[in-house]
Amino acid sequence: MSDSLKKYSFSDLLKQGKIRIPKIQREYAQGRADEKVEEIRKVFVHTLLLVVKGKRPATELDFIYGSNRKGAFEPLDGQQRLTTLFLLHWMMGMELRVAEDRKHSVFTYETRNTSEEFCDELVQHDALQLVKEALAVSKKQCKDLPPSAIIKKRDWFKWEWKYDPTILSMLVMIDAIFHEMGEDWNMDMATCRQNLEHITFHLLNLGDFGLSDELFIKMNARGKQLSDFDKLKSTLEEELQMQQKETNEQGLPLATEADEEMWRSMMDGAWIDLFWHKYARQAIIDTESEDADARKKRRLAAAKLSEVQFKKLLLRLIALQLLENDNTSKQLAEAAYDMRESNIDGLLFAYTDSLTELRSGEKHAVVPTTTPTLNFKQLIQDVCSLICEDSNGIYFEISYLLPDTSHIEKDKRTLFDSFLDTNVPNDVELTFYAMLLFLRAFPASKTRKNEQELAAFHFDKNLHRAWLKNLEAWVRSARNILLNDNNNQRIDKLQFSKEATFSLKQMVKDLATYVHEEGLNLEKDRHAVKKFLKDGTKNYQRLDNQSLAEERLKAALSLLDDEWEERIDEVEQHPYLWGQIRCLLNWSDNHLDAFKKYSERLLGMLGCIKDYSLTYYIAMLTFMPNCWEENNRLFLYNKDRDNSFKRYLREHTREGQAYGKNIKALIDLWTDSYPAMSAIDFLKALIADRQENCAPWIQCLVKCPTILDEAWNKRIYSQSGHVIIAQRKTLNGHCLDPILLYLRNVCQKDKIENDRFTFYDSKGEYEHAFQLQTDNHQYLVEWYGTEGEYSIKTDHETAAIVFAQQDMIEHMEKIIHGCGLAKGSQVTAMG
Template sequence: MSNNPTSKKLNFLQLVSNEEAIYENETWQPLSKIEIPIIQRDYAQGREGKEELRENFLKFLLEAVNGTPKELDFVYGSVRNKILQPLDGQQRLTTLFLLHWFVAVKENKLNDELKNLLTKFTYETRTSSREFCIDLINKGIIYNPEQNISTLIIDSSWFFLSWKRDQTIKSMLTMLDDIQQTFKDETEVWDKLNNISFHYIELQNFGLSDDLYIKMNARGKPLTDFENFKAKFEQHINKEGWESNAEATETFSHQIDTLWTDLFWNYRDKTENVFDEQLLNFFRTMAVINYTLKAPKDDKFRRMIDLLRGGQKVSFNQYLDLGCFDEDYFKTLKLVLNKISDKSGLKTFLSDTTYADERDIFTGAIKNNLGYAELLKLFALYQYLACENDIDKVNLQNWLRIVRNLVEAHRLYYDNANTFADSILFLSKLIPYRNRIVEYFKDSVNPEDKGFPKFIIEEEKTKANLILQNDDWKNAIIEIENHGYFNGQIGFILDWCKDENGIYNIDKFKEYTEKAKAVFSNDGLKNFDNFLFERALLATGDYLLSIGRNYSFLISKGRNERDISWKRLLRDDNKQRKVLKSLFDNINPTTLFQDLEKIIADFSDKNDWRYYFVKQFEMIDNCGSQKLARFNDNNEFDILLLGSTMTSGFHKEYYSYSLFVELKEKLSLDESSYKDQKSVDYWKYFELNGQQIAFDCKTGKFIWTINNDWDNKQEYDDREKVILELTGESY
């Protein structure tokens, strides 16, 4: 007997018929049965998550039915007692079995002779799977094109509901539904099924032992998502001819199995020792970038960006349909991975993370969790790496500095895909000038260009102009730019250091820089006890920012950072920023606290609504985490201190609470004595010896009632009289 494999080209019916299908004693002999062995895995092509595999395979089979003969991969088998047990090909053979059964039923071809042939295909894996196949053939259904074929089968009297728990049967039902959808409009298909063939190889001639057969079958785990993706990507590369001239050691196939594997291995799941998800996410992140650059910015664009950035699985075909995987994508991906891959992990190019944290960017890419601002930094970094053979670190740093400044100035506004797209398209136009970006920005960038707000671009042009003047300006600008809170946004200092002729003064710039560093930490406004800075600033002028119907004393970071943060005040050239400049003009970093205290002490206008906010820190302290107050524009006396964003939450009334604060220590009042409320319609007041003291914002008078009888109240025009009545002392 020959030890060389012998193959024969067959179709499915030839394999199960009495035609020669087994090579034994150097001749082909009839096959009695095809039996899926018990050590094989369940039928998997119909499983959830295999939609793309089914779609591709059925399209392939449909092409054969439509007149293009198709050959499947080899089917390997081992024969015992004229029973073929497939070693490789179980999945394909099962799908062919189901296709032949469906077409026979649909075209009324399922006679007794064909039933006998099809019953030669059976499963040893489970009794339920075997019996299902037998009943499917012999008892079957009456085909109705208006119903899913799985429904017809499940509703049949012969179908046991317990079979739904059999993974192979579940997969068969799913595949039959997909076969029905693919072939429902095809006619006279039966004879055309002969166009589908494969090469059968009898492995018994290899002298395989039972142990080796079992070991080979034990590998019967389905290919991982990564293995499927990799194979399809390689096919796509070859089909498009993107590597026709590449050295063998530089091809995608070689790199992904060697150099790139060394990189991703360092970021593997150490429990399972796999990095499939990490590598697929990197490809996905790069696809987000390419799709954003190429796709029309229509209604579909935002939905597809959400899909690509989300957690839902994206099939290879979907990537192709969206145009993500084109030659530009492939070249950039390959160049970037070659640059950043190293056995010891990620190869980085900058010594610090001031402008871009290369490790955080890569980690975010392999987790698919980068925000829009970080995606822009990834784009800028990786585009630069892809464009350069030798990385000039100074030029790279200059490039990333400009990108950091633009992105961070606009960060709070990256709340949708279109804003992100505008910015990435703007940056893509700068790529050709990456190695002289400061000069290009100064001379050639148009502030009206779409991508970033005009004032952001103008600030960068101003800085570029000053930086190119001399090193003194360059060093001063870069130092304060890199302050952790300003993060490149220093337009307020540039504005303040101009003289009356619009000339920038370096000494003034440095002076305001020192004051800014004295007031702001990397996290925002420094922690001034008892709101010392806010009160001194309010004494200087009304600096509050609005959010809806409310006004805020400002926060450093938080949910409403975009609307009521110090960043917004520093960014917008408006009256509030002018108030801050006035305060800065009256403070010195070496005597900062004394200066602030003096400004507060000098504020003396009791008729100004700001008075008690300035004089009593408790007033701001009771404005909640977002430091919110509500003012009625039509009534100067109607001011509420909000514990939350709405008046449906607990809140206090300004004048009654300021009186309470003034008397609290003197009369030993407990904080619980003040009754805040959850409605503007209820009185806010404090209690003292059975009396209720409140302020009527409608009349501008304090009121005094006993035992909550608000219809019988005493009114006071003068706050001092109230204090005298309550304390027995003159004010």
């Protein structure tokens, strides 16, 4: 932590000089006679006095920040806490008069003359003497007489002070401290005063950062505390003003007055209007018929949401700026990388902290190229590029014009919406960044309503259809390349994300170069982006180049034939595939008719996998018994990056091998041998036709498919010829024998009492075994060696008998079905 943020006590702060509450601040409020405030005051004073009494080692009051002006520290946040600390120190008998003249208080209010006079007068009097007097009178009269009552009766207490809300609040706080001390006023006050040093706060002196006291200038007429959004707004304005005093190494100012004018105009104009229209306008309309309280509550919530979303946009755009800058330090990059709503506020602290050393000296006007600073021109351009206005004066964001097929998920949330989610994953952030890069390189043609407007926002989509098609093609391709469940290239770490960021910048540069060299116009040629993709050959670091190759092939096919474009668009919209169709392109060998047939079959099969997964798994095992061996799994219908059908459909392990080869083979069989059947009927027919020729463990699954539910992520292993299903990622955990699980299921189905059969897994008393108690005998079935056999040991045989798998299953089925178990018998331990 920098020196500017070290811990201070109230007396530490006074060592630097006076404390003055500036005019822009509101009245002292912690002493208000309000139930909510009273509860807050009670808890706060109790906490402070625990430290004063030595019952608590210390307490920290968070951040207090402000700046030095005219020989005094003026708090811009922390006024309430500092005022309470002033009163607490006075009550404990601290000397709080200015040493030079002893006529003025070291702590004063500039908000009203009366408040200033009261502070100066108060410190002239001994608080502990007032306390003694109040205690004595209270004891004598047997009723409470607070110090405030005594103060108000003093001849030095002016009549007009009774109407100053700050003074009245101070008197309430004095009484609160008096009552909270209670019987402890007889403590050693010297010790109490020493304990005051353990009440600390972090001091942020804005002067150390080159900032002025305008941070909190945005106050309403009642002096209401700024919202988080207003604080951000003012902080950025301060930074903008600071940059006007700074130059780069070429002598050019980092920002200009024109930038500030544009910034203020946009912040209070089109930008906030966008968020108001998007998040609050409809809520206001919807609440017209509600009662006043409900209407007010919902409208306030809508207004707050507008501000929160606006704040997130600004901070995340700033984060993108820092991440795309080669010179951003690791510490600052880490702050920019953490875009979670709960943490994004820390970005500006990290940013200002990164400039502390540069701006702490008297001469810091020249900012080196290697020092990242906010680029306000770029930030203004970026926000403006996202905003459009229709003919009715309603503002909307640009991705609203794109079809649902360009969204991150198959829902109604635009890319803009996804970027402003509470948490924004790397793939969403980078897809949004790709759109932003496109808007920078090929800005939309917008018009002004009149000459007075500083920026143009009116956008008629009907006049820019070609440009919108190019934007759609770019965003969809970027989404398909970057989406976590569409690629095998990790972008889930800071370094990976930065590498992908730089590659996207290069890709847009390559697009701009291509457009220029080919003489293309994105406003006239709707296929410009697809032409770039078709002709591209370059690979890019950290982008999934297999997905990029798929986008290039889709672009090439779409340019060949409009029907290709229609079919690709149609299949890509499937909620599970969602942009990933390379298996279909591979299977069809770029033939449209084959593509249509495979598409129809695959979508049907995926629907069946989703709704009848066990039927699919059993059918696949009867059709291709070793289908699990290559990956030790059957895959899941989810969007997991590593263990999903989607992953299987986009990879092949050997050159020339089809993507998702087992599913392709299954679909080929369906097409060739069962063409008229639905997917589910085909799978059932396949199971019926092939189950007799399957391995015994698969036949057990056919009879009892729910056995597969015992397998974690549908993982299957072979251990010394023994097929087992796993309950963890590896064989180190509990593993289960599917044949023995089947025997357990037979017992359960025959309603045999649970205490008569026992299943043992790989970690059981017997490794992979099944024990059964009948009327007459006990049976212990165990996996036997490596030849795919089982042994059965009974209590009346001296040695175990070895069975082939199918023979053992049939033998035990007969015993279970016809054993005539005696109720209440117990399985006894066998040696």
